Amino acid sequence: MANQEKPRVAVLGKVHYLSDEYIESVKTELNLHFLESSNRQQLIEELPRVISQSGPFEGLICLSESHNFIPVDEELLSAMVPHCRVIASLWAGYNEFDVSWMTSQGIWFCNTVDAVAEATADMTIWFILSVVRNTSVAERHVRAGGWYGGSVSTRDPTGMTLGIVGMGSIGKYLAKKAKVFNMKTKYYNRKRLSKEVEEAYQVEYCSSLEELLSQADIVSIHCPLSEATRKLISHEQFKLMKDGAFLINTARGPIVDEEALIAALESGKVARAGLDVFSDEPNVREYFRTSDKVVLQPHMGGATEEALWRAERESFENVLRWRREGKPVSPVNEV
Missing domain, CATH: 3.40.50.720 (NAD(P)-binding Rossmann-like Domain)
Incomplete structure (x- = not known):
């Protein structure tokens, strides 16, 4: 100046x-x-x-x-x-x-x-492990005086395909961390990354959101909220996902149509969801608060000291x- x-x-x-x-x-x-x-x-x-x-x-x-x-x-x-x-x-x-x-x-x-990108990616990894290993249900069993006994369905992240929607700073940190758990990572972004960046992060580009959703075992949302991305994931998008897929949202609540997510969880199309964000914060739907199929956090993905x-x-x-x-x-x- x-x-x-x-x-x-x-x-x-x-x-x-x-x-x-x-x-x-x-x-x-x-x-x-x-x-x-x-x-x-x-x-x-x-x-x-x-x-x-x-x-x-x-x-x-x-x-x-x-x-x-x-x-x-x-x-x-x-x-x-x-x-x-x-x-x-x-x-x-x-x-x-x-x-x-x-x-x-x-x-x-x-x-x-x-600033908060890596912390949010860390929280996303925690959500992935929580929903894949079904840890919140297992924890409730223990807190209620029970034990495992084979009653909690869990999966192994190794070999799963992680689909990242939005490959900015958070998406890149997440891709890097996902390699530790032997996940294959694909991404959809409004602009494709350079070949050098794709190779550095070992990620594969999907030319459409539909392509990504149909191939991912775990879908993780990391795009900004805009009019174009409001309810980006709704009924039609859930139909494209694999049966028993997992959904993680640490971006913004309105990107996911919550009514459509509930329907997908109830039908089994989505096995479990990890949600750090909601459409009407701080209000959280009763279904999400009470369902064993949902792991919750109060929008604190990037909230580390x-x-x-x-x-x-x-x-x-x-x-x-x-x-x-x-x-x-x-x-x-x-x-």
């Missing part, structure tokens, strides 16, 4: 993992203002008040508490226009952010690309790069 004055940047949420020393170093380049609001309505009222008192903000950093304010849209942030130039989110997913509106206002929007440290740092680094060079590290849009 040509202007050498420190830009004013609002911070939404608390810094939990970065050191005081790091934040102090950021303050040498950015004039940080930590907002006090804890919910959406409070922020709608706080932003214009603070801007009126102290001047406009050129940037906004959304940390882990930002889910209390969604959707992050024109109604929430109108007071920041026209001075705001960059918004950085701690999260990898960004369906809760109105990127189209931000683009129309000349605002860069950036997510974190790699190490991953959140990296995510917080990436968020600040995005704004610092914008301040130094005029463009953030990992922009989702172009302005």
Whole structure:
């Protein structure tokens, strides 16, 4: 940036993992203002008040508490226009952010690309082993005072075909880890990876989602949520899967049609499912909460201390790069 004055940047949420020393170093380049609001309505009222008192903000950093304010849209942030130039989110997913509106206002929007990717891949591996080995049912037997006795159906992941839908950072980490369990990995992506990358990760490309679904023993969802991917996996897609397939979703709940998933579980088309995300979070359907065929987690695939440290740092680094060079590290849009 040509202007050498420190830009004013609002911070939404608390810094939990970065050191005081790091934040102090950021303050040498950015004039940080930590907002006090804890919910959406409070922020709608706080932003214009603070801007009126102290001047406009050129940037906004959304940390882990930002889910209390969604959707992050024109109604929430109108007071920041026209001075705001960059918004950085701690999260990898960004369906809760109105990127189209931000683009129309000349605002860069950036997510974190790699911070939570490996942690989410780790959680996916845990889900795969949980559903294939049926560990949650076995655990309930033990907690109820029972024992194994051959009553719990389990499978071996060795030799299974893992089908990855969405081969970004998380998908790549997952493919690498799946090799340890001797799984064959195929993937479907809107853009095919280079031959060199495919060889490095030992993955095979499927030219259509339908091809992938028909060949995979385990289907794992890792694409972003958009209008194009909403209910990407529904009744017709479940029909294409192998009988007794397994489904894992650590991406976004609405990518999978939950009614269709329940029908597939009930019919046996899908043997078991591992779900970290749901269509109406934090509300989870009673079927998922009570069925022995479903393993659940409360959307915490990337929620490790190490991953959140990296995510917080990436968020600040995005704004610092914008301040130094005029463009953030990992922009989702172009302005």
